Amino acid sequence: MSQTVQPLLQVNHLRKNFGAIEAVKDVSFDIEPAEIVAIVGDNGAGKSTVAKMIAGAYRRDGGEMLWNSTPYDPTQPDDARAIGIETMYQDLALVNDLDAAGNIFLNREPMRRIFGVLPVLDRGQMRSRSADILRRVKIELPSYDRPVRQLSGGQRQAAALGRILLSDRARLIIMDEPTAALGVQEQRKVLDLISSLGEAGIAIMIISHNLEHVFSVSRRIVVLRGGRLAGVVKTAEVDRQHVVSLIVGGGA
Amino acid sequence: MNMLEISASKTPQPWPLRMVGNLNPLIIGLAVLYVAIALWSDRFLALSNQMNITRQVAVYLVIAMGQTFVISSRGIDLSVGSVLGFVGCVLALMLDAGVPVPVGVAAAILLGAAFGAVNGLVVTKLKVNPLIATLGMLVALRGLTHILMGSTAVTRLPSSLVFLGQGFVGPVPVPALLSLAVALVCWWLYYHTRFGRHTVAIGSNEDACGLSGIRVDRQKILIYAFQGACVGFAATLIVGRLNAASPDLGLNYELHIIAAVVLGGTALYGGMGTIFGTVLGIFTIGVIENGMVLVGANFHVQRVLIGTLLVAAVAYQEFRRRQIDRRPL
Numbered sequence: 001m002s003q004t005v006q007p008l009l010q011v012n013h014l015r016k017n018f019g020a021i022e023a024v025k026d027v028s029f030d031i032e033p034a035e036i037v038a039i040v041g042d043n044g045a046g047k048s049t050v051a052k053m054i055a056g057a058y059r060r061d062g063g064e065m066l067w068n069s070t071p072y073d074p075t076q077p078d079d080a081r082a083i084g085i086e087t088m089y090q091d092l093a094l095v096n097d098l099d100a101a102g103n104i105f106l107n108r109e110p111m112r113r114i115f116g117v118l119p120v121l122d123r124g125q126m127r128s129r130s131a132d133i134l135r136r137v138k139i140e141l142p143s144y145d146r147p148v149r150q151l152s153g154g155q156r157q158a159a160a161l162g163r164i165l166l167s168d169r170a171r172l173i174i175m176d177e178p179t180a181a182l183g184v185q186e187q188r189k190v191l192d193l194i195s196s197l198g199e200a201g202i203a204i205m206i207i208s209h210n211l212e213h214v215f216s217v218s219r220r221i222v223v224l225r226g227g228r229l230a231g232v233v234k235t236a237e238v239d240r241q242h243v244v245s246l247i248v249g250g251g252a
Numbered sequence: 253m254n255m256l257e258i259s260a261s262k263t264p265q266p267w268p269l270r271m272v273g274n275l276n277p278l279i280i281g282l283a284v285l286y287v288a289i290a291l292w293s294d295r296f297l298a299l300s301n302q303m304n305i306t307r308q309v310a311v312y313l314v315i316a317m318g319q320t321f322v323i324s325s326r327g328i329d330l331s332v333g334s335v336l337g338f339v340g341c342v343l344a345l346m347l348d349a350g351v352p353v354p355v356g357v358a359a360a361i362l363l364g365a366a367f368g369a370v371n372g373l374v375v376t377k378l379k380v381n382p383l384i385a386t387l388g389m390l391v392a393l394r395g396l397t398h399i400l401m402g403s404t405a406v407t408r409l410p411s412s413l414v415f416l417g418q419g420f421v422g423p424v425p426v427p428a429l430l431s432l433a434v435a436l437v438c439w440w441l442y443y444h445t446r447f448g449r450h451t452v453a454i455g456s457n458e459d460a461c462g463l464s465g466i467r468v469d470r471q472k473i474l475i476y477a478f479q480g481a482c483v484g485f486a487a488t489l490i491v492g493r494l495n496a497a498s499p500d501l502g503l504n505y506e507l508h509i510i511a512a513v514v515l516g517g518t519a520l521y522g523g524m525g526t527i528f529g530t531v532l533g534i535f536t537i538g539v540i541e542n543g544m545v546l547v548g549a550n551f552h553v554q555r556v557l558i559g560t561l562l563v564a565a566v567a568y569q570e571f572r573r574r575q576i577d578r579r580p581l
Contacts (some may be wrong), residue, residue, distance in 0.1 A: 055463075057462075057463055076465065077462070077463050077464070077465050078465035081465060087463075089463060093457070093459065093460040093463045093464070094457065094460060095453045095456045095457045095460050095461065095523075096456055096457060096523070097452060097453075097455075097456035097523035097524055098449075098452070098453060098456065102449070102453075106453060106460075106461070106464040106466070107446075107450070107461075107464040107465045107466045109446050109449060111446075118440070119444075119445070120440070120444035120445070121443075121444050121445065121446070121449060163464075
């Protein structure tokens with residue numbers, strides 16, 4: 001069945017070096033439209049590096065990427081965004097001195113004009129639209145006009161989430177460890193959000209250490225080991241033990 | 253409760269309290285200075301003396317506006333005094349050679365912006381620490397100014413330029429009005445445009461800005477170029493005020509400028525700045541200079557006072573920062 005579906009994103013033989021270190025040696029997989037794919041692997045397996053190459057934050061050193069079967073070669077994060085790839089980074093990439101609304105709209109600030117001439121930032125719109133976006137996914141922040149450095153871990157996560165939900169053209173959302181910094185209840189909410197985004201037709205690539213979360217939301221699991229592809233499995237067809245053995249390798 | 257449980261209930265402070273809480277503490281310092289100097293010298297509060305202060309600080313203020321952007325982005329520009337000197341001398345030579353004043357003013361602003369852009373390019377493309385990049389510019393450009401001018405000075409400049417530096421509109425000095433206009437434009441730029449917002453954002457988290465698609469290098473080059481343009485404009489004011497340009501023009505200005513910006517509350521570690529604070533900082537330094545003359549204090553007492561204030565301001569900033577970071581929600 002799935003063979004007939006045109007993949008949204010294909011990565012083939014992706015490679016990335018940092019000086020003499022080969023962080024990613026050979027990674028290939030694909031993501032179908034509206035599919036939730038998990039990327040798992042031990043520390044240093046190359047998960048975040050692969051994500052950053054897709055997101056346009058790193059240039060790849062080898063291999064190719066295809067977006068809707070056409071070559072995709074991002075040189076900066078804006079290139080990824082322009083075609084509908086949004087990314088939530090592991091460290092959240094927030095500007096601590098800006099408020100949540102300012103972070104959600106960073107580099108996409110709406111403007112208005114006073115007296116019909118002088119252009120100024122539309123702070124009101126940033127706040128109200130930020131609140132709307134987060135309310136749609138059942139998140140309420142206590143304040144949209146307080147520096148995010150003063151927010152809790154979960155609240156900061158919400159601000160980062162708001163950023164990737166701002167675009168209504170997103171086709172693929174990459175989430176690097178979206179549940180790592182959260183409490184149990186908050187984790188549940190984020191997993192529900194991931195499922196509902198998938199149902200809304202958006203593909204998700206989730207990187208996680210938490211296999212329970214991976215099994216609860218993903219359709220397929222891509223396992224990386226030492227910068228190489230260790231296997232791609234359908235979540236419904238394997239058990240956790242099988243995935244663990246792929247992660248750690250060695251004769252399993 | 254259906255909402256994700258990340259909302260902390262917290263009653264906001266009523267707005268009068270918030271206003272007092274947000275009040276720049278330098279206002280109190282400036283008020284104390286005013287009272288102290290007024291008690292000492294009865295000439296201090298006279299309108300003519302107050303207007304004199306606004307004229308004296310006008311040049312500093314224009315330069316410090318640009319510096320507020322630079323420091324907010326976690327940079328620093330030590331070369332402002334030297335750029336002022338070089339641009340001022342080139343302007344004087346041009347006008348002396350018969351170039352029309354408006355052309356000369358425009359050229360001064362562009363030349364200043366060009367030196368700023370060089371600073372920005374060295375900082376971003378050659379990855380030289382801004383302290384060193386602009387220190388190099390400070391030394392090299394001062395040398396170049398002396399080579400250009402020899403031991404001479406240019407004097408007796410066109411009257412329209414002198415009007416920019418010495419003129420009055422009613423009781424108010426023209427340079428004071430011009431510097432106020434620059435401050436208003438900078439206030440708009442800093443708080444109400446993407447340029448200002450991205451400046452502060454880069455000072456706070458450069459990597460996050462890059463990931464959001466902000467072209468960080470380009471923005472930084474623009475910030476240094478803007479500082480240079482401010483210095484270029486300030487050069488026209490100072491040359492007009494002195495009706496002369498000599499190769500020592502602008503010597504040691506950078507210390508006053510940076511002290512004023514930091515005194516005002518702009519954070520040396522970037523991400524936080526204030527235009528109004530810089531205006532207050534500039535006035536504090538202007539009032540100290542003026543007051544010390546009136547009370548007959550030795551010139552060197554000024555320097556002791558300003559140096560001490562600068563260190564105290566940074567210590568206060570650090571104290572505040574630790575407080576804010578620890579504030580529970």
